[in-house]
Amino acid sequence: MKILVTGSAGYIGGTFSFEALKKGHEIIGIDNFSNSNDRIPKVLEEKFKNTFSFSQIDLAHEPEKINILMEASDPDVVIHFAGLKAVGESEDQPILYWENNLLSSINLLNAMKKTNKSKIVFSSSATVYGSTDVQPINEASQIQSMSTYGSTKIAIEQLLDDAAKAQIADVISLRYFNPVGAHKEKIIFENPFDSPNNLMPRIIRVGLSIDEKISIFGDDYDTRDGTGERDYIHVMDLVDGHFAAIEYVMKSSGSIKVNLGTGKSTTVKELIKTFEDANEMIIPHTIAPRRQGDVGSCYADASLAKKLLGWEAKHSLEEMCKDAWEAVKNQS
Secondary structure, eight states: OOEEEEEEHHHHHHHHHHHHTTTTTTTEEEESSSSSSHHHHOOOOOHOOTTTEEEEETTTHHHHHHHHHHHHHHEEEEEEEOOOOOHHHHHHHHEEEEEEEEHHHHHHHHHHHTTTTOOOEEEEEGGOSSSSSSSSSSSTTTTOOOOOHHHHHHHHHHHHEEEEETTTTTEEEEEEEESSSOOSSSSSOOEEEEEEEOOOHHHHHHHHTTSSSEHHHHHHHHSSSSSSOOEEHHHHHHHHHHHHHHHHHOOOEEEEEESSSSOOOEEHHHHHHHHHEEEEEOOOOOEEEOOOTOOEEOOBBBBBHHHHOOOOOOOOOHHHHHHHHHHHHHTT
């Protein structure tokens, strides 16, 4: 199968591309390196010379390039990972997030329409749910994002819904919870070296002695220990969810949203403690004020993914912590 992957140089897009290539698929990768660099494409080009190709394209601002690539590559399905993705940063730079995330999706859909391509898997997010007292969260839960990032995901989901109604696209939007861990071959990992926003790479920076301690944003939430709780999912489980989603979308029509999570909640302090135990180290931390856009609790009801896609998460939190550390500890 030919798969066009936007954001293929990133943590999740790169991990998916590696596994898809191992399965014998052909990957047409694109990225503008706004959240990444050329390390992953170079690794993939070296290992999969005949089945991986890469183009540096800014989806938001170079529509003609994606039009040409879509026509030339003739993919069977598009996996849309590309987008700016930090909740905190989105609050500081809302115009940038709206411009990048919306325009890139519009330009991608236009290119698909012009070449009669309809099958798309969209990388959405649990941030679309915002703050809710009802946990775990299922796909029927209220949509009420508390962040600009989450709002852009809601808007793209609506765009894809409208495209499906107009019979332009067949869509499955995967609402990720919190991906962590690393590729099992320790080649692809979430980058801890360039001022990361996510929790796991910030923990790893302390483990690598880049930072002295990690800041926990808020300890006054209504949770077991006062710190925010999330549903952490191993990136390899997430990748498996995408293969299940491709199988589903290739034989379906319309638009559907599906949660990908473990269904288990873990607080920030619990994740730090699990990381410490799994990797036999101490991660000093300090309490900082709540971060704008964050919610107290967010974990998945993933029963629809099991019913519809035959998918469920398999990896433990300990595996996530160990794999994340093992992949980067000798990279600095």
